[in-house]
Each structure stands twice: as structure tokens, then as C-alpha cells.
Amino acid sequence: MAKTGVFDSDPAVVAKATELKKELLRLVRSIVDDEVCSTETIDQAKETLGALKELELKKRSLSFKLKDILACPEEFKCPISKELMRDPVIVSTGQTYDRPFIQKQLKSGNRICPQTQQVLSHTILTPNNLVRGMISQWCKDRGIQLSDPALLANEDGITASDRDHLLSLLQKMSSALPEQKEAAKELRLLTKRIPSFRALFGESVDAIPQLLSPLSEGKFEGGIHSELQEDVITTLLNLSIHDNNKKLVAETPMVMPLLIEALQSGTIQTRSNAAAALFTLSALDSNKALIGESGALKPLIDLLEEGHPLAMKDVASAIFNLCVTHENKARAVRVGAVKTILMKLTNRMHVDELLTIFALLSSHPKAVEEMGDLGAVPCLLSIMRDAICDRSKENCIAVLHIICFNDPTKWKEMREEENYRTISELAKNGTSRAKRKASGILDRLNRGVNLTHTA
Numbered sequence: 003m004a005k006t007g008v009f010d011s012d013p014a015v016v017a018k019a020t021e022l023k024k025e026l027l028r029l030v031r032s033i034v035d036d037e038v039c040s041t042e043t044i045d046q047a048k049e050t051l052g053a054l055k056e057l058e059l060k061k062r063s064l065s066f067k068l069k070d071i072l073a074c075p076e077e078f079k080c081p082i083s084k085e086l087m088r089d090p091v092i093v094s095t096g097q098t099y100d101r102p103f104i105q106k107q108l109k110s111g112n113r114i115c116p117q118t119q120q121v122l123s124h125t126i127l128t129p130n131n132l133v134r135g136m137i138s139q140w141c142k143d144r145g146i147q148l149s150d151p152a153l154l155a156n157e158d159g160i161t162a163s164d165r166d167h168l169l170s171l172l173q174k175m176s177s178a179l180p181e182q183k184e185a186a187k188e189l190r191l192l193t194k195r196i197p198s199f200r201a202l203f204g205e206s207v208d209a210i211p212q213l214l215s216p217l218s219e220g221k222f223e224g225g226i227h228s229e230l231q232e233d234v235i236t237t238l239l240n241l242s243i244h245d246n247n248k249k250l251v252a253e254t255p256m257v258m259p260l261l262i263e264a265l266q267s268g269t270i271q272t273r274s275n276a277a278a279a280l281f282t283l284s285a286l287d288s289n290k291a292l293i294g295e296s297g298a299l300k301p302l303i304d305l306l307e308e309g310h311p312l313a314m315k316d317v318a319s320a321i322f323n324l325c326v327t328h329e330n331k332a333r334a335v336r337v338g339a340v341k342t343i344l345m346k347l348t349n350r351m352h353v354d355e356l357l358t359i360f361a362l363l364s365s366h367p368k369a370v371e372e373m374g375d376l377g378a379v380p381c382l383l384s385i386m387r388d389a390i391c392d393r394s395k396e397n398c399i400a401v402l403h404i405i406c407f408n409d410p411t412k413w414k415e416m417r418e419e420e421n422y423r424t425i426s427e428l429a430k431n432g433t434s435r436a437k438r439k440a441s442g443i444l445d446r447l448n449r450g451v452n453l454t455h456t457a
Contacts, residue, residue, distance in 0.1 A: 090130040091130060092128045232268065232269055277316040334363065348381050379402060425443055
């Protein structure tokens with residue numbers, strides 16, 4: 003059956019529908035896969051499904067306008083798309099185009115004005131309110147709702163009304179506490195439920211400072227309002243998920259101090275989300291250095307030491323990502339990472355994740371020295387005997403290999419462990435890396451025995 007709606011094949015609307023479907027699929031999978039499903043996730047799935055239904059209804063209600071739109075005056079058509087302009091903007095040459103189509107050209111790297119063939123002196127797009135008003139009147143006379151968000155969606159699913167709504171919410175962040183709380187909660191939901199909404203923050207250098215202003219410009223009586231702090235920090239987390247925002251968010255001056263403050267003094271949910279934000283931001287190598295220099299590793303290690311189940315996974319992920327760089331390894335060791343992680347491993351808390359960090363830190367000489375001094379060898383041998391996960395066994399033997407070759411006094415413990423054939427078993431059935439490390443240890447043990455017999 004042929005499509006009859008004018009917007010059924012519109013790439014902008016299709017993109018928005020696709021985005022909503024992907025988000026819905028992610029939420030449904032989370033609901034199905036998680037043994038304990040949060041009501042918040044279920045509510046988000048319902049909201050996303052509702053948004054998808056609303057978009058479909060709008061598409062259908064607008065489909066009968068096809069003939070009217072195609073018959074619009076030539077001066078109302080975009081020179082690129084040859085269709086009715088929904089968001090007319092002026093480029094530096096003075097020509098007017100529909101925002102999504104000229105934006106698409108600019109994003110591809112083409113800075114030539116299609117009408118004049120001149121190179122654009124800048125890429126700022128100025129709304130053409132005069133033409134917009136004329137088109138609005140023409141549409142009104144024919145019963146076409148030009149202001150409908152479905153008509154204004156650009157290729158990223160962002161609409162003119164989205165932009166207006168964001169500006170309105172950000173302005174409320176400078177209002178009284180009740181308005182701030184209301185705006186922060188809505189920004190948190192929008193940036194989580196609608197991925198394209200995250201991209202809007204990248205269009206203005208002032209957007210993120212405005213978002214953070216309630217936390218940075220002063221304290222309320224009794225300190226920062228915990229609910230407001232949680233919503234703002236969680237919004238920051240949502241924004242940092244968007245790849246194009248990572249650099250902008252991390253380099254905004256007030257971001258790191260406020261994330262560190264949240265790690266130290268927020269609710270456990272706020273602290274966990276602050277750690278998650280640092281994890282997502284650290285995906286960029288330049289951000290790893292910036293986060294390390296900010297002093298964030300100390301509060302991350304402190305939160306790891308507290309061991310709250312809600313925060314452990316996010317904290318461990320953030321520490322691991324940051325410690326990929328040598329400078330951050332050194333920082334983590336200085337603020338007690340080895341002692342804290344060893345304590346958690348001894349208590350068998352998040353063993354797989356923490357062993358991965360332990361293995362990463364073992365490339366730093368000071369960390370290896372501390373591991374030996376603090377009794378890591380018996381702990382790792384015990385875990386290796388009991389572990390089911392091959393990767394955990396691999397990380398154990400890799401760290402043991404480094405410790406023992408660094409400190410000859412540890413070979414006695416390894417020789418005693420081999421009475422249980424633990425190392426031989428790994429050399430035979432472990433991962434390829436585990437086999438290499440275990441074989442290296444066995445060779446050294448055998449050489450020691452032969453030297454003893456020769457003597």
C-alpha cells in the first residue's frame with residue numbers, strides 16, 4: 003500500500019521516529035533483562051511510547067495537506083529542497099533557506115551558498131522572521147499548522163519549539179528555588195528520554211553554565227538542595243552521553259568542581275551519577291588528562307572505599323577509564339587506590355571489575371611495590387582458586403607474575419600454591435595470556451628447584 007502522508011517519507015520525521023523506537027527498544031530490553039526493574043524505567047518506556055504515538059498521529063493528521071503544501075508560492079520554497087520552508091533562516095550571503103537542509107550541507111563541510119555560489123563568511127544561521135511570518139499567514143489561511151513540532155523537525159529530530167522550550171527552562175534555572183527544581187527535573191527527563199534534545203546544549207556556549215548556575219552561584223540555607231543537585235548532575239550525565247558534547251561539557255570551567263562536590267557530598271544517587279558522568283566524559287583522551295588534573299580520582303577512590311552497591315559499578319568504570327593514562331595511574335596510587343581495591347577484593351566485592359583495575363595499575367612500579375607489601379599475593383591466589391571467570395583468573399596471574407618478578411621473596415608463596423596445581427592448571431587451560439603468564443611463573447619455579455638441587 004502506497005504512503006499517502008507528506009511527512010511519511012520526510013527524513014526529519016522518519017529520523018525522529020527511528021530515534022524514539024531505538025530508545026523504546028533500549029528501555030524494553032532493560033525491563034526484560036533486569037531482574038529488578040525500576041519503576042522509573044517503566045515510566046520512561048511509557049513516555050517514549052506515548053511520544054511515538056503522538057508523532058504518528060500528527061503525521062496522519064497532516065497528510066491531507068499535501069496538495070496545498072506542494073502548491074505553495076515559489077518564494078516560500080527552500081531553494082535546496084524545493085519544498086515549503088518550515089524554519090527559514092538567512093545565511094551570510096543574505097539568502098534564505100530551510101534550516102534542516104542548509105544545516106545538512108554545512109555539516110557535510112560545504113560552505114558554498116547554493117544560490118550565489120559564494121563562500122559563506124560564517125555559518126551562523128539567522129531566523130528570517132519576515133518570511134516565517136508570511137508563510138505562517140499563508141498556512142493559517144489554508145488550515146496548515148506550521149508551528150506544529152512535526153513540521154519543524156530537522157534532520158536530528160530537533161524542532162524550533164524544542165529550542166524555545168530549552169531556552170525557557172534554562173531561564174528558569176536563574177529563578178527562585180521552586181522554578182529551578184521544576185526546570186531541572188524536566189531537563190533531566192528530556193535529556194534522558196529524547197537523545198536529540200542533548201544535542202541542543204551544544205548549540206550555545208551558555209547553555210551548560212545556565213544549567214549549573216543554581217549549584218555554582220550560591221548555596222541555599224542548609225547547603226545545596228539535594229533534589230535539585232541530583233537532577234542537575236543527572237542532566238549533566240545525560241548530556242555527556244552525546245559524543246559531540248563530551249569536549250564541551252568537560253571544558254566548561256565549573257563542571258569539574260561541581261562533579262567533585264557531588265561525589266563528596268551528594269545523595270548516593272547523585273554521587274553515582276557524578277561518577278557515571280566522569281566515566282562517559284573520560285571516553286575522550288583529552289578529557290582523561292583534564293579529569294585527572296582536576297583532582298577527581300581522590301573522591302572516586304573514597305566512594306569506592308565506602309562500597310555502596312548503587313555506586314560501585316559506575317565508580318569502578320570511571321577509575322578504570324581514567325587509569326589508562328600513566329599520569330592518572332600515578333595519581334590513583336598516590337590517593338590509595340591499591341589499598342582500597344585490595345580491601346574490596348579480600349571481601350570479594352565486585353571482583354571481576356576491580357581485578358581489571360588492579361591489572362591496569364600493575365604496570366606502575368609504585369603500585370606493584372604496594373601490592374607486594376600489602377599482601378596481594380595470598381589474596382590473588384585465593385581468588386584464582388575460586389574464580390569461575392577466565393578473565394578474572396587471567397588478571398590474577400598477570401598481576402602475580404609482575405609482583406613475583408619484582409619481589410623475589412614472593413616465590414615461596416607461589417611454590418607452595420603449586421602444590422595444589424593451581425598454576426599448572428591455568429598454564430594448561432587458561433586464556434592465551436593466562437597460559438603465557440602461568441608458564442613464565444612455572445619456568446621460574448622449576449629453575450629455582452634445579453638450582454637448589456645442583457647446589
